[in-house]
Amino acid sequence: MQIIDFYNFSNAEIRVWLRREPFAEEYMLEYSAFINKWLDKNVQSFVFETSGTTGKPKEITFTREQLANSAKRSADVFNLKEGDLTLLPLPATYVAGRMMMVRAAINKQRVLFVQPDANPLKDLPEEIKISFAPFVPYQLEGILSDPHSTAVFEKIHTVIIGGAPLSEDMTERLSLFKNNIFATFGMTETLTHIALRRIAPETQSLYTLLPQVKIGVNNDNCLKIKDELLDTPWIQTNDIVELSGNQAFNWIARKDNVINSGGIKVFPEIIESALSKKVLFPFFIAGIKDKKLGEKVVFIGKTDNVSRAYLDALQKIFSTSLKKYEQPKEVFLLKEFVYNANKKVDRKATIELIGQ
Incomplete structure (x- = not known):
């Protein structure tokens, strides 16, 4: 294993933790394409492709300003500081991984790339101090089944989890940790998270909206979202919810399932x-x-x-x-x-x- 310098990404220090060369070549080529595009100030629009989990993948275009505003809001919500070390264990293919890079650039953070596999923490030293890291539930199973990875995980100051719902069993396991752990709600159309549910410490049942986000429901009780910060139109989802006032909701299920x-x-x-x-x-x-x-x-x-x-x-x-x-x-x-x-x-x- 080795650590190499990769980019000075608008004052964000980028490092890569390599385990094998195919990872370096495939993974970093994806990210280098996005990084180079972001560094080109003449590029003012960025195209993201949805994952296609519930339908045919589609392309969505956002402006540079929208990406920057989303990144600044996340920094405020999670109290991210200049120089913080963030971990990136997600692929560059979709919005979650790319927005981690934008947050690093806008907020001048250090980023450590690791291989986005079932247990991205297994080779990291236990003493490493990570401020912020995103994971998907698929990865949590691998992390929590390994004592060393669990020790690394519990030292991460703030963890966000997205991409799929957390099971009740996983929620209970995570609730025993003392670091800040949040389940997120968001999608490509909202440039990742627009609502958070605290898992640890003190588990909450409802998702709470980020600043400048409005919500409602249609006749099928499916959530609709308007993000005034990003100046987007109302977005109709297929997520069946129960509203709790105008700032929180309980997620029930996907209409398409x-x-x-x-x-x-x-x-x-x-x-x-x-x-x-x-x-x-x-x-x-x-x-x-x-x-x-x-x-x-x-x-x-x-x-x-x-x-x-x-x-x-x-x-x-x-x-x-x-x-x-x-x-x-x-x-x-x-x-x-x-x-x-x-x-x-x-x-x-x-x-x-x-x-x-």
Whole structure:
């Protein structure tokens, strides 16, 4: 392993923690393209591509001023200071990783790149002092399963988690830490987070809006967002929420994941939350076509354990934890899920594996 200087990025000191050369070449080429574009003051617009988790990827354009304003707001909210060391364990493909670079440039911070894999902390020294770091839930499983990585993690002053909902089990595990840990709500269209839910210390149940963000709901109780700081139009999401006043909300589920089974709307995320403490391997709930019900609820897990006793144990968990209409009608156990470049489970592509 080695540390190399990479760029002086508008007074932000960039360093790279290398584990193997393919990482350096592939990962840094992506970032160098974005960095060089940002350093070119003649470039006033930047194109971001959505991850395509819930539909066809699309391109969205923001101005340099919008990126800078978002970065300054994050610095104020998280009390980020000039010279702070921030960790970047995310790929350059999408908005979360790129906005970490913009924050570093605008706020003159030091950045340490690490390989964006399942456990990006495993080779870092325990004594390293990191002020700010983003992760996705996929990475937290790897980090918290390793004592050394856990020791590094608990010394990070502020952690933000995005990209996918946190399970109830992971939320409880994180709540035991004493550093500042937040679940974030945001998307490419909002230049990452526009709301935060504190996980540690003192876990909160609601997402609270960042300054200058307004929200509402449509007839399906799906969240709509207007960010006055970025001067964007109202953005309609597919996230079903419960509003708490005009500054906070409780996230319920994704409308596009809802299963219509025999005329009953079933929310996969609610089932996943109910099972998360009892099913100790990655899984998700989905709906597949059924002649009688239209769609039936199925359980899709990632494990090598496919014994009859294990399947019986799962059925018992279903019957004691879920309402009858929520209980999966079929179980599929796979050796691997399909992930997109942003380390989110690609539910549609994973479901397609079932038919192969």
